[in-house]
Amino acid sequence: MHNSFVEAAFKGMPGSIAAPQCCYIQNGPAIPRRVSACRSYLEEFGGGPIEIGVPLQRTGVSVFRTAAITLTSALLMLCSVDFAMSEQTSLRVAYAFAYRDAAYREKVADEFMRRHPNIEIKLEPTAVDCPALLQQTLRSSMTNDLPDVLASVCYPDMPILAERRIVTPLDDFVSKDKSGNDVGLAPATLSAVQWKGQTVALPESISSLIVYYNMSIIQKARPGIRDLPESWNDILSLAHEVSDKDRHSTPIFFEYYPDSYNSSFNSLVYSFGGDVFAQNGSIAFNSPAGMRALHILQRIGKAGMIDITSEQARQSFASGNIAIYIASNSLLKRLTESAVNRFDVRTAQFPQSAPDGKLGSGGFGLLMTTKDAQKQKAAWEYMKFAVGPKAQTIMVTSTGFTPVNSKAIGSPEFLGEFYKTRPNDAVAIEQLPRIKSKNVYPGDNGPRIATVIRDHLQSVVALKRPPEEVMPDMVRDVTNLLPKQ
Numbered sequence: 097m098h099n100s101f102v103e104a105a106f107k108g109m110p111g112s113i114a115a116p117q118c119c120y121i122q123n124g125p126a127i128p129r130r131v132s133a134c135r136s137y138l139e140e141f142g143g144g145p146i147e148i149g150v151p152l153q154r155t156g157v158s159v160f161r162t163a164a165i166t167l168t169s170a171l172l173m174l175c176s177v178d179f180a181m182s183e184q185t186s187l188r189v190a191y192a193f194a195y196r197d198a199a200y201r202e203k204v205a206d207e208f209m210r211r212h213p214n215i216e217i218k219l220e221p222t223a224v225d226c227p228a229l230l231q232q233t234l235r236s237s238m239t240n241d242l243p244d245v246l247a248s249v250c251y252p253d254m255p256i257l258a259e260r261r262i263v264t265p266l267d268d269f270v271s272k273d274k275s276g277n278d279v280g281l282a283p284a285t286l287s288a289v290q291w292k293g294q295t296v297a298l299p300e301s302i303s304s305l306i307v308y309y310n311m312s313i314i315q316k317a318r319p320g321i322r323d324l325p326e327s328w329n330d331i332l333s334l335a336h337e338v339s340d341k342d343r344h345s346t347p348i349f350f351e352y353y354p355d356s357y358n359s360s361f362n363s364l365v366y367s368f369g370g371d372v373f374a375q376n377g378s379i380a381f382n383s384p385a386g387m388r389a390l391h392i393l394q395r396i397g398k399a400g401m402i403d404i405t406s407e408q409a410r411q412s413f414a415s416g417n418i419a420i421y422i423a424s425n426s427l428l429k430r431l432t433e434s435a436v437n438r439f440d441v442r443t444a445q446f447p448q449s450a451p452d453g454k455l456g457s458g459g460f461g462l463l464m465t466t467k468d469a470q471k472q473k474a475a476w477e478y479m480k481f482a483v484g485p486k487a488q489t490i491m492v493t494s495t496g497f498t499p500v501n502s503k504a505i506g507s508p509e510f511l512g513e514f515y516k517t518r519p520n521d522a523v524a525i526e527q528l529p530r531i532k533s534k535n536v537y538p539g540d541n542g543p544r545i546a547t548v549i550r551d552h553l554q555s556v557v558a559l560k561r562p563p564e565e566v567m568p569d570m571v572r573d574v575t576n577l578l579p580k581q
Contacts, residue, residue, distance in 0.1 A: 185474040186216040187466075191247035192229040194221035196426065200494035201247065204487045208478055215474045225354070226250035226460070227543050230257070233465075237262050244466035245475050247482070249297065250458070251288045252357050252536045257463065258291040264464040265294045269476045279484050280503025288533050289461050296463065298483045301497040303426040303458035304531060305363050305446045306523050307331065310345075312439035313419040317341045324444040328392055331420060331447065335399040338419045346412065347400035350393065351423040352557065354406040357542070358549045360422070362456035362534050364389035369450035372549075377538030377578070382571045388449070390556050390563035397559045422446070424458060425524040428496025432520065443520040445527045454532035459497070485510045498524040539579035548573045 191201060198221060205217040220243060223229035229246070230253045236242045237260065249257070257263045281299070289297040307324075314321060317337040325331040335347040352360045361381075362372050370385020380386075397403075404412070406423075413421045414434035421431075428443070435441045446455055462479045466472055481487055485504035489511055492499050504510040505525065515522045537545045552570040555561045 184214055184216060185471060186218060187245055187471060187474055187478060188218050188220055188243035189245045189247055189478070190220045190222045190229070190233070190243040192221070192223040192225055193248055195224075196430065196495065197248065200491050203490045203494065204482055207486065207490070208481045211481070212474075212477060215477065217478060223248075226253055226357075227546075229253075230543075233257060233262065234260070242465045244464070244468075244471050245478060246463040246465055247300065248460045249463050250357065250460050251299075252534060252542065254289060254297050254461065254463065255291050255536055256540075256542070258294070258296045262465055263296045264467065264472065265296055266298065266464065266476075266479075267295050269472075270295060273476070273480075275480075279480055280488075280501040281483055288457070288459075297461035298479050299459070299461045299500045300483055301426075301459040301461075301491060302500060302524075302528075302531065303424045303497055304455050304524055304527060305360055305422055306425045306428075306527075307444045307446060308413065308421040308423065308428075308431060309442045309444065310413065310416060310419050310421075310435075310439050311442055312416065313338060313342060313345050317419070324442060326444070326447060328395070328447050328449060332395050332399050335396075335420055339400045342419070344417075346402055346418045348396055348420040349401055349404075349409045349413070349418050349422070350396045350557070351406050351409060351421070352393070352553050353550060357534060357537065357546050358553075359424075359456050359458045359534070361389060361549060361553055363446060364392055366454040366456050366532055367447060367449045369452045369454075371535065373535045373537060375535055379571060379574060379578075382567060385450070387563060387567060390553075390566060393553060393556045394559065394563055397557045401557060403554065403558045426458075426495050426497050428520060428524075429494060430496075441520065443523045445523055448530060453530070455527055455530040457531045457533055459500075489514075492521070496521060496524070498528065539577070541577040545574055545577050548577065 189201075189205070191197065198219075201219055205219055209215065209217055222243075223232050226248070229248055230250075233242070233246060242262065246257075254263070258265075286295060286299065288299050289295055309324060314334070317340075318334065325334055331348070338345060338347040350360065352358075358372065365372050365381055365383075365385050368385035368388045370383045370389075371380040372386070374380045381389075409418065409421065410423075410427065410431070412418050414431060416435070416439050425443075432441045448455075462482055464472060464475045464479065466475055483501060485501050485507060488499040488501040488504040491497055492504070492511055493514065499505055499511065505515070506512055515525055536542070549570060552566050552573070556563055556566055
């Protein structure tokens, strides 16, 4: 049934009466809410009771009412047939990082529900970060209280959930849904969400380390500076100049502590051409690249970094007290908005310290956990939208994350013009060719390995121990947590 057919029936409808959603056609098929609502509506504007399936012909009934009632049977039959497919479906979507992501996730959910009025999205901010979300999900699987969709799942956590069969593989949805090809996901982005030949998630974002500069402090230390440093030597030289000329500011801060999987340490090692773990699960950071990474952390400590919590550091930078801040580009919007009308923020790429240097990729994706067939259909529609160009545009403009949707990046309708006028945001896009997916920490002790590495890094940054002492101890402690052969 087409729009024109239904419009003919309702042409001349009193303006004060709004047709219920079960009584109109949207993109072809009916979208019913309640079969009784159609009957009630037709009775209201027609002026009398309607017997379903019987086109009434009564003295005094207007031509319009006659035409409308003649269509009653068809309309209500269509509502009845499609009701099972189009009835309200409610999806629980759990996610982490509410302090950072709640606003944009709500916008995405609202826009999706506007386009899909028969699907309700219930957002559940259940965890503060990726490890907490992972543990919460594992507990929920034991009590049969899983959400329908998981968002904010960091890429290294996906194999753990897939191994336990908590995740619903998406290959059938991808292969059968031809509209999925129009979403705009670059095929290469799916490599981060593969497990044993299966697609277990959809990639939603990429984050990477960038360098933030408070130009008010930098200009005092080096007046007239135009080009920002590109190497660690130049960055640290600038930090020392800040230390010499501005005793009230913190020269530099390198955010290493809150990383769920030591993302910043991975990026340091990658930038020197090395790796933290090999693909076979063996330790790879006990290498020249790993040692050089530790020496950079030591030099950052000597340049004046104060070892405060990451949240304290974010607040300190936002207050104008840190000159050089190395952290995820996902903080870009938060940090730049806090600086408005007080100081200028500029960003630069994370240094590449070797010709084959890479950059660790953070970010997260969406997983389907529901086993209910009806909810799976709704979940698939939501997941497609969440990685589509409209939702990706909302995400980028709200957070600073790097999108995974090529259509969003290239189209003037979405982010094409956005990056042309926002050089701070473009930095993360420019370093995309260097992005490398982190190798998963082997075994079930991944979170504990990350904590052990973090604690050893802290001893270097705080200048408690030199890299030469820390490296063998870090190798020993991580080895003790690896799976036994």
